[in-house]
Amino acid sequence: MKRRMMSLLLGVTLTATAFAAGCGSNGTNPEGNKGTEAQKPAQDDAQGDEKGDAPQASGGGQTIKWLTFGPGEDNWEGLTRPILAKFEEETGIHVETECYAFKDLFQVIETKFAAGESDVDVCSVDVTYIAKYGTSGYLEPLDSYFTEEEKALWDDASYSAGVWEGTMYAAPENTSAQVLYYNKTLLDEAGITLPENDAEHRLTYEEVAALAKQAQDALDPDRSKGIIGLDFQQVSRVYQMNMLPNSMGGANISEDGYTLDGVINTEPWINAMTWYQDLVKDGIASQGYDADGVASQFYAGKMVFIVNGTWCRSRMECDDELGCTYAPCFEGYEDQVATSTGSWYFGINSRSEKKDAAAEFVKYFTLGEGSDMWLDINGDVPSRLDRQEAIVNDPDALPEMKIAAYEAANTAYPRAVTPLFGEYSTVLNAAWEDVRNGADVTEVIEAAIDQYESAVAASQN
Amino acid sequence: MQRIHIKKKWLPYLLILPTTVLICVFKIGPIVTSISESVQSSKVDGFTMVNYKLLFSDKTFWNSTWVTLKMNLIMIPLQIVVAFVMALLVNAKVKGITVFRTIFFIPFCVSLTISTVIWRMLLNINDGVVNSFLGLFHIDRIGFLTDKRYALLSVILICSWRGCAYWMMFFLAGLKAVDTGLYEAAKIDGCGFFQRLFCITIPLLKHTFLFVLVANTTANFLLFTPVQIGTEGGPLGSTNVLMYEAYKAAFSYSNRPRSSCIVVILLIIIGLICIVQNKALAGEG
Structure with a gap:
C-alpha cells in the first residue's frame, strides 16, 4: 500500500514536471516552424492600412525594451542615451535598453527569441544574422512599417542587406567601412x-x-x-x-x-x-x-x-x-x-506586443532625428543617401569619412x-x-x- | 488515534514533497527533455537515432570526448591527492592553524567565473604576472591559454586551484572523525607517519574518498566556465570539452538535438564511471 502511494505521488509529480517542462518549450509548432504562429497576429496587426503606411505615434507613456550590445557609458549604452531621451521627449515612449557584451548578444537573442519571449520589442541585429532570424521567424516583417519612399532613402546595398527572400526584416542603423x-x-x-x-x-x-x-x-x-x-x-x-x-x-x-x-x-x-x-x-x-x-x-x-x-x-x-x-x-x-562592410540593423521581435511603438523607434533611429544624432555621436558611415552625399560635398568632413564613403562605394566586400x-x-x-x-x-x-x-x-x- | 496514524503516514511524504518537486523540475525534467529532444528530428516523424548517428560521425565530437576524458584523467586524481594533502596539513595541531585553514579555503569562496577571469589576466601572454615573472629568468613568454601545448593544463590549473580547496574540507571533516586513540596506539607500537597514513587514515577515510571521487567526477565532467571564459574551446579544439560543445550546439548553432545528444552521452559516461567507482571502492566497508 505504502509503495503504491509513493508511486502515485511520484507519478503525479513527474507528470507535473513534464507539464511544466512542456510549458517552457520554445514554441516550435508540430511542423517545426518556429515563430510562424507569432507572425500571424503580427501581420494582422499591421495597421490595416495599405502597404507602406507608417503607423502614427501611438505609444504615449509606453515603455519598450531594446536589446543591444555595448554596455557602459562610453559604449552604445551611454552614447545612445541622449537619443533615447530625445525620442521620449517627442513621442512619450520610453526606451529601456538591455545591453550585453558583443559576443553574448547573439546567444541572448537566440535564447530569448527561440523561447518566444515577448519582453524584448526591438533588437540590434548584425547584418549577417538577418537571413537566419528572418527564416526562424524571430523578426517581424517591416514592409508594412516603411513606405517605398522611406526605403529609397537608404543606399541600395544597405537596404537590400535587410531583406531576405523578398521581405524586409531589418532597417539599417548605419554601414561600415575600413x-x-x-x-x-x-x-x-x-x-x-x-x-x-x-x-x-x-x-x-x-x-x-x-x-x-x-x-x-x-x-x-x-x-x-x-x-x-x-x-x-x-x-x-x-x-x-x-x-x-x-x-x-x-x-x-x-x-x-x-x-x-x-x-x-x-x-x-x-x-x-x-x-x-x-x-x-x-x-x-x-x-x-x-x-x-x-x-x-x-x-x-x-x-x-x-x-x-x-x-x-x-x-x-x-x-x-x-x-x-x-x-x-x-x-x-x-x-x-x-x-x-555592413553593420548593425534594427529588428522588431515578432512576439512583441508593442510593435507600433517599436516601429516608431526604429524609424526614428534609422531615418529620423535619432539617425542624425547617432551618426554625429558615433561617427559611423551612414546608410542614408542624403548623409552620404553630405559627406562627399562637405569640404570640412573628417578625412576618414571621405575615405569610408569611397571604400563603401568601391572596395566594400560583402560578408x-x-x-x-x-x-x-x-x-x-x-x-x-x-x-x-x-x-x-x-x-x-x-x-x-x-x-x-x-x-x-x-x-x- | 486513527487520525494521528494517517497524519504520521503522510507526514514523511509531505516533508519530502518540496524536494521531490524541485528535483523533478530542475533535474529529472531537463534530463527527460534532453533525452526526448535527442531522439527527435524535424525531418523524421517520431523516434529516431539520426542525431546520434550524425554526432558519432563528427570528428569534433570525438575530439571533445577525448579532451574531456584526458582532462578528467589528469584533474580528478590531481585534485583528490592535493586536497587530501592539504587536509592533512591543516589538520595539524599547531598554533594559528585556523588561519591557514581559512587561507586554503578562500579560493573556493571566489566564484569560478571570477577566478577564471583573474587567472586569465595572470596568465596573459602580453602583460600577465606569470609571464612577467618568468621574464625575470629570461624565459620566453608562454601562451598559457593560447598555445595548444599548455591550454588544457592551464584550464586544469584554474579548476584545481579552486576545486582542491573545496574537496579539502570533506577530507578535513573525515580526518576529524578519526579516533585519535588509534594514532596514539599506533605510535606506541612504533608506526611511522606513512604507516599510520596508509594503515589507519586512508582506510578509515574510504567513504570520504568515495564521495569525493564520485562528486568530483560529476562536477569535472560538467565543467564549462573556465573553458568558455578562458579559451573558448581553443586553441585548435584542445580544450573543447563536451559540455562546451553542447553549449555551442545549443546557443551558437541553435541545434538543440545535437546539444541534447551530447548531454545524454555525458550523463551516460558519468553514470557508468560512478557505478564503476562505487563498485571498486564501496566494498564491505
Missing part, C-alpha cells in the same frame, strides 16, 4: 613619414608591416613598453579578418552558403593566414588580446597602425595625433582591394551570406584565433572545413 588609422605622434617620435598614397596608389600590407616594425624598433627596442605595430580592431572575427584573403581574391564561402571546401583551402586564404601569422610571430601584431583589448591599446596610444572602422576617432583616449588613410592592399594584388552564419563565424573566428596563436595554417583550415561541414550536416537533419 580605414587605416595611424598614431601620428608615435610615427613622428620614431622619425617615420608615411609615403604618399591615395585610393589608386595604396600602401601595401607589406609596407605597413615594415613601417610598423621600424616604429617599434625605434620606440620600443626591447619591447618592454608593449608597443604594437599593426593590428586589426576586430581581431579574430570574420568581419574584419576575412578582408585579408578577400584582398588576395579569396571568397568567403561557396555560392550556396553551405561549403568551405574549395573556398578557404585555396591559395588566397593560405597566403593571407600565413602572412597574418608571420605578422604575429614577428611581434608586429598582438597576441592574447581580444577585439576590445586590441582596440583599447590603440586608443591608449600603444599601437602604431590599426585597421579600424570610422568610429575610431570618437573612442581615442590619449591625446596623440591621429592620422588615417586608405586600407592597404597586398603586393601583387593591387587591383583586388577588398574592405569589410558571407548563409543562413548558418552563427556556425560559420564560430568556426572561422576560432580558426583566425588559432592562426594567430601559431597553429599550423593548413591544419587549421582543414579543421575549419570539417567543423563547418558537420554543422551544415547537423542543421540539415
Whole structure:
C-alpha cells in the first residue's frame, strides 16, 4: 500500500514536471516552424492600412525594451542615451535598453527569441544574422512599417542587406567601412613619414608591416613598453579578418552558403593566414588580446597602425595625433582591394506586443532625428543617401569619412551570406584565433572545413 | 488515534514533497527533455537515432570526448591527492592553524567565473604576472591559454586551484572523525607517519574518498566556465570539452538535438564511471 502511494505521488509529480517542462518549450509548432504562429497576429496587426503606411505615434507613456550590445557609458549604452531621451521627449515612449557584451548578444537573442519571449520589442541585429532570424521567424516583417519612399532613402546595398527572400526584416542603423588609422605622434617620435598614397596608389600590407616594425624598433627596442605595430580592431572575427584573403581574391564561402571546401583551402586564404601569422610571430601584431583589448591599446596610444572602422576617432583616449588613410592592399594584388562592410540593423521581435511603438523607434533611429544624432555621436558611415552625399560635398568632413564613403562605394566586400552564419563565424573566428596563436595554417583550415561541414550536416537533419 | 496514524503516514511524504518537486523540475525534467529532444528530428516523424548517428560521425565530437576524458584523467586524481594533502596539513595541531585553514579555503569562496577571469589576466601572454615573472629568468613568454601545448593544463590549473580547496574540507571533516586513540596506539607500537597514513587514515577515510571521487567526477565532467571564459574551446579544439560543445550546439548553432545528444552521452559516461567507482571502492566497508 505504502509503495503504491509513493508511486502515485511520484507519478503525479513527474507528470507535473513534464507539464511544466512542456510549458517552457520554445514554441516550435508540430511542423517545426518556429515563430510562424507569432507572425500571424503580427501581420494582422499591421495597421490595416495599405502597404507602406507608417503607423502614427501611438505609444504615449509606453515603455519598450531594446536589446543591444555595448554596455557602459562610453559604449552604445551611454552614447545612445541622449537619443533615447530625445525620442521620449517627442513621442512619450520610453526606451529601456538591455545591453550585453558583443559576443553574448547573439546567444541572448537566440535564447530569448527561440523561447518566444515577448519582453524584448526591438533588437540590434548584425547584418549577417538577418537571413537566419528572418527564416526562424524571430523578426517581424517591416514592409508594412516603411513606405517605398522611406526605403529609397537608404543606399541600395544597405537596404537590400535587410531583406531576405523578398521581405524586409531589418532597417539599417548605419554601414561600415575600413580605414587605416595611424598614431601620428608615435610615427613622428620614431622619425617615420608615411609615403604618399591615395585610393589608386595604396600602401601595401607589406609596407605597413615594415613601417610598423621600424616604429617599434625605434620606440620600443626591447619591447618592454608593449608597443604594437599593426593590428586589426576586430581581431579574430570574420568581419574584419576575412578582408585579408578577400584582398588576395579569396571568397568567403561557396555560392550556396553551405561549403568551405574549395573556398578557404585555396591559395588566397593560405597566403593571407600565413602572412597574418608571420605578422604575429614577428611581434608586429598582438597576441592574447581580444577585439576590445586590441582596440583599447590603440586608443591608449600603444599601437602604431590599426585597421579600424570610422568610429575610431570618437573612442581615442590619449591625446596623440591621429592620422588615417586608405586600407592597404597586398603586393601583387593591387587591383583586388577588398574592405569589410555592413553593420548593425534594427529588428522588431515578432512576439512583441508593442510593435507600433517599436516601429516608431526604429524609424526614428534609422531615418529620423535619432539617425542624425547617432551618426554625429558615433561617427559611423551612414546608410542614408542624403548623409552620404553630405559627406562627399562637405569640404570640412573628417578625412576618414571621405575615405569610408569611397571604400563603401568601391572596395566594400560583402560578408558571407548563409543562413548558418552563427556556425560559420564560430568556426572561422576560432580558426583566425588559432592562426594567430601559431597553429599550423593548413591544419587549421582543414579543421575549419570539417567543423563547418558537420554543422551544415547537423542543421540539415 | 486513527487520525494521528494517517497524519504520521503522510507526514514523511509531505516533508519530502518540496524536494521531490524541485528535483523533478530542475533535474529529472531537463534530463527527460534532453533525452526526448535527442531522439527527435524535424525531418523524421517520431523516434529516431539520426542525431546520434550524425554526432558519432563528427570528428569534433570525438575530439571533445577525448579532451574531456584526458582532462578528467589528469584533474580528478590531481585534485583528490592535493586536497587530501592539504587536509592533512591543516589538520595539524599547531598554533594559528585556523588561519591557514581559512587561507586554503578562500579560493573556493571566489566564484569560478571570477577566478577564471583573474587567472586569465595572470596568465596573459602580453602583460600577465606569470609571464612577467618568468621574464625575470629570461624565459620566453608562454601562451598559457593560447598555445595548444599548455591550454588544457592551464584550464586544469584554474579548476584545481579552486576545486582542491573545496574537496579539502570533506577530507578535513573525515580526518576529524578519526579516533585519535588509534594514532596514539599506533605510535606506541612504533608506526611511522606513512604507516599510520596508509594503515589507519586512508582506510578509515574510504567513504570520504568515495564521495569525493564520485562528486568530483560529476562536477569535472560538467565543467564549462573556465573553458568558455578562458579559451573558448581553443586553441585548435584542445580544450573543447563536451559540455562546451553542447553549449555551442545549443546557443551558437541553435541545434538543440545535437546539444541534447551530447548531454545524454555525458550523463551516460558519468553514470557508468560512478557505478564503476562505487563498485571498486564501496566494498564491505
